[in-house]
Amino acid sequence: MFRTAFKFIRYDKAKSFGALAGIVISVFLVGQQAGIFIFLTDAMRSIVDNNTGYIWVTDETTTNANQLSLLDVRKGNEIASLPGVDRVFPVVIAGAGAKFANGTTSGFSLIGSQAPDFVGGPWRLYTAKPQDMLPEGALITDFYDAPALGDLKPGDYFEINGKKVYNAGLTRGARSFGGGLLAFTTIERARYLANVPTDKVSFYLVRPKAGVSEVSVISAINRGINGVRAWNAKDLSTTTVKTVLATNGIAASFGSLIGFAIISGLVIIGLTLYSAAIDRIKDYGTLKAIGATNGYVSRLILTQALLFAVVGYVLGRLMVEGFRAGIAQSGTLFFFPIWFEYALFVVTLLISLGGSVFAIRRINSLEPATVFRG
Numbered sequence: 001m002f003r004t005a006f007k008f009i010r011y012d013k014a015k016s017f018g019a020l021a022g023i024v025i026s027v028f029l030v031g032q033q034a035g036i037f038i039f040l041t042d043a044m045r046s047i048v049d050n051n052t053g054y055i056w057v058t059d060e061t062t063t064n065a066n067q068l069s070l071l072d073v074r075k076g077n078e079i080a081s082l083p084g085v086d087r088v089f090p091v092v093i094a095g096a097g098a099k100f101a102n103g104t105t106s107g108f109s110l111i112g113s114q115a116p117d118f119v120g121g122p123w124r125l126y127t128a129k130p131q132d133m134l135p136e137g138a139l140i141t142d143f144y145d146a147p148a149l150g151d152l153k154p155g156d157y158f159e160i161n162g163k164k165v166y167n168a169g170l171t172r173g174a175r176s177f178g179g180g181l182l183a184f185t186t187i188e189r190a191r192y193l194a195n196v197p198t199d200k201v202s203f204y205l206v207r208p209k210a211g212v213s214e215v216s217v218i219s220a221i222n223r224g225i226n227g228v229r230a231w232n233a234k235d236l237s238t239t240t241v242k243t244v245l246a247t248n249g250i251a252a253s254f255g256s257l258i259g260f261a262i263i264s265g266l267v268i269i270g271l272t273l274y275s276a277a278i279d280r281i282k283d284y285g286t287l288k289a290i291g292a293t294n295g296y297v298s299r300l301i302l303t304q305a306l307l308f309a310v311v312g313y314v315l316g317r318l319m320v321e322g323f324r325a326g327i328a329q330s331g332t333l334f335f336f337p338i339w340f341e342y343a344l345f346v347v348t349l350l351i352s353l354g355g356s357v358f359a360i361r362r363i364n365s366l367e368p369a370t371v372f373r374g
Contacts, residue, residue, distance in 0.1 A: 015272050015275060019272040019276075019355075020312050021268075022265050022267075022269045022272065022312075023265055023268075023269060023309060023311075023313070023351060024312045024316040025261075025265065025268075025316070026262060026265025026316070026348070027312060027317060027319075027344065028319045028320055028323070029264075030261045030262065031320030031323075031344060034254075034258065034344075035323070035324055036332075036334070037254040038334045038335075039332055040250060041245075042175070042334060043175045044177040044244045045237040045238075046176055047065055047066070047121075048065045048236050049233075050123040051121075051123075051205060053207075053233070054119065054206060055205070055206040055208065055214060055221070055230050055231065055232070055233075056203060056205060056231040056232075056233055057071075057075070057205075057221060057230050057231070058071075058236075064239075064243040064244060065203075065237075065240045066240065070197075071200065071204070071227075072200065073090065075204070075225060075228055076088050076090055078224075078225050079204060079225060079228075082220050082221065082224060084208055084209055084212040084216060084217045084220060085206055085209065086207045086208060086210070086212075088207075089113070089114055089117060089205040089207070090114055090187060090201040090204055091111065091112065091114075091201060091202055091203055091205060092111070092194075092200075092202050093110065093190075093202040094109070094110050094112075094191075094193075094194030094195075095107060095108070095109055095194065096108045097160070098149070098159065098183075100149060100150030100156075100158045100159075101150060101157070101158060102150045104148075104150035106148055106150075108160065109176055109181065110139075110184075110185060110193060111182060111183070111184050111185075112185055112186055112187035112188070113130075113184070113186070113187055114186070115130075115133075115134060115186055118130040118133070119207075122174065122184035123171065124142075124171045124172055124173045125170075126170040126171055126172035127143075127154060127170045128168060128169020128171070132168040132169045133185050133186050133189075137157075137164055138166060138185065139165050139166070139168060139184065140169045140170065140171060140185070141167050141171070142174050142175075142182060143172045143173075145182075149181070153167065154169055155167065161193055161194065161195065163192070163193055165193065173333045215232075217230070262347060262350075262351060265351040265352075265355070267355075268355070269308065269351060269352055269355030269356070270354070270356070270357070270358045272355075273305065273355060273356050273358065274358040276359070277363055278362070287300075297364065298363075301356050301359050301363065302356055302360070304356070305356035306349070309349050309351070312348060312352065313345055313348040316348070317344070
């Protein structure tokens with residue numbers, strides 16, 4: 001069956017190339033758009049996913065970790081006094097404007113964490129360590145952000161809100177969503193640079209005592225302290241993504257593009273296989289005239305479609321990987337989960353096999369006697 005199907009494919013190389021190109025383009029577009037969507041959703045929950053293992057305490061109205069209201073430091077003292085709480089770590093996130101030696105300006109999201117533990121940041125350290133934030137004016141920036149920061153290098157000085165600071169080291173791939181570029185420093189310096197009151201924080205990360213369940217501490221905080229909400233990190237991560245997607249058109253935009261890619265693939269391979277079947281209608285008629293059943297002919301066409309799907313998936317997936325590697329150079333990092341690889345292959349099969357239905361219906365309606373007519 002495979003040998004016969006391959007012969008049919010080789011008979012008209014132009015149409016075979018067209019069918020294959022349709023699948024490759026569909027696979028590439030689906031993978032490309034899905035990859036960008038994965039990158040964006042990862043960025044939405046980045047700050048939470050890089051601080052798991054702690055209970056998050058935010059303002060009671062918060063459902064998006066990228067948009068936090070300030071809390072009074074007295075809330076931290078109340079949390080620390082609860083049974084079952086081991087440590088409470090304050091974190092400040094604030095926006096600030098930066099100006100660099102070559103005149104470039106940029107916006108920053110400053111993340112300030114408390115020494116010496118530095119719970120809450122930095123993460124994805126590359127050339128730096130948390131203690132590098134301790135000297136006066138020290139900040140840690142990201143490797144991929146250098147072009148947007150006036151080609152900033154470790155050791156270079158610049159200004160944030162008119163105050164002199166310097167780049168103490170680099171992270172690699174630390175990303176946020178909608179809050180500008182990330183820079184890490186101590187909580188005191190973040191307050192000073194961004195003009196945040198000394199009695200305010202953005203959120204608390206709470207560590208329960210050994211042997212105490214996270215659920216019980218979350219319940220105690222939510223029940224006993226007004227104006228705040230305690231979260232399991234995974235729950236806040238999921239809620240953040242849902243909130244962001246529900247309040248903008250990202251999901252609809254990417255969903256429509258992926259749907260368009262799938263429909264385009266179906267149409268291209270459907271029309272190409274149908275056209276190829278019409279061109280070889282006498283060959284199919286001969287097969288039926290010498291005893292081939294509709295089932296056999298259907299399997300023959302489906303086998304051709306399967307070959308197109310496998311080769312098209314491999315080529316399309318290689319193109320997606322090239323795209324992923326290319327944009328990674330600018331810091332747009334994403335990785336496909338294993339379930340997506342399987343899903344993409346299934347979608348490729350559906351595009352190819354679904355497109356073959358047009359040809360199958362035409363050939364199955366063919367009368368064997370037509371092969372002998374002029």
